[in-house]
Amino acid sequence: MGELRRARLAAAVAVTCATVAGAVVGVPSTAVAKPIAAPADFNGRGFQDLVVPAPTATVGGKHGAGAVAVLYGSRNGVSAARKAVFTQNTPGVPDTAEAKDLFGGSTAFADLDKDGYSDLIVGASGEDVGRFTDAGSVTVLWGGRRGLSGARLLPVPADPHRSR
Template sequence: MRKHRSAALAAATLLLLTGAGIVTAPAAWAGVPGSTRADDRNCDFDGDGFDDVLVGAPGAAVGGQRGAGLVTVQYGSPDGIDTRAATVISQNTPGVPGGAEAGDGYDDAVIGAPGEDIGTVADAGMVTLLRGTARGLTGTGSASWTQNSPSVPGVVEKGDKFGGQVRLVDPDADGRFGLLTAAPGEDTGDGCVWVFSAGRGGLTATGSWTVNAGTFGGPALDARYGAAIDE
């Protein structure tokens, strides 16, 4: 990729949620547990009809690694948020990352880790999909992608920060949520956004494609395209 300016980029040791965004996808089909609908905008990971709360802790230590990062899930109940029962997920959680699976009617979550080092490449970034189940959010059946993953355009580079922004979107209202994920550091600051589709088998990188400011006739140089994404 083109390198048109130099920058001092500190090597990151963060493993998860380094300044990352967290987004959730509603269950895709009507009539599933919890009475979720295709147009729901909630976070009901265990399908009991009560919204749950997902919180990122990017500075948390995991397994003695300072700043590794984790997420916690607190579950809703008839009496509100149940602070006694929570799920804690990090990159040490069994099944993270893993293989994608078909949609099952439970809300899923996507987490960006823009400070993830890929091999010796600092701050290359990664995106992870976590699955909702009848017992709540879990690492089992999760999936993750980098720019080195099959079918993902590009290649990992220092400072790309892939996963700096993540959004699950359903622009055609078919109940299947695709993914927008940005690497604002791509091409030393030009920035780029990846588009992943979702079919009956769930979210997939197959057929994924990219856009940047130049795609729409805008000035691409140092644009940091994708540094902010809204719906």
């Protein structure tokens, strides 16, 4: 592995670990991010939103497919009246809910695209990838003025069980 690739991988791991730990990390970049008013503020209203993972939820009759609920915050706190639920069957979210995917088994947030809105990173440790059982997947749900919408499935190696 080349030095540049190793340095990029180390920076990515540091940012991911710091994000999960809730720390703020300064990583050199040419892009300038707008400051986020509150951590996990997916709609930019200045109030922290709450992520409630349910990785063993049944979705479309598939037990353990998984879901993630987001309760949007306000001056009065979070409320179930202002919520959104995301699964792999949600329009705009890639893939399809399958039994034992465990979508939502891990979550983190960061402003990945540096637009001033937190984005939600969702792991599905039981996701099958090609011929590999339980290889896992990572989906990014993008934050924006109306909350989370649109998503991208991050690529996995061709052989996720082979070390590089």
